[in-house]
């Protein structure tokens with residue numbers, strides 16, 4: 919019985935090590951995701967800088983909020 923538990927534990931450790939090894943082989947995937955989230959853009963209305971994933975892209979322009987997108991559109995019309 920003890921032998922089965924030890925074998926199961928060994929298999930579990932090997933799987934964990936393999937997963938860690940696999941994630942360490944692909945650090946570029948992680949850094950690419952970080953780079954895209956750190957990519958800063960400027961609000962076309964107020965000029966504030968914010969991460970691209972938090973901005974609103976409307977008609978090819980970035981905005982910090984929908985109110986500024988609306989205000990910029992009203993100004994253009």
Ligand SMILES: [Zn+2]
Nearest residue numbers: 961964982986
């Ligand atoms: Zn703004």
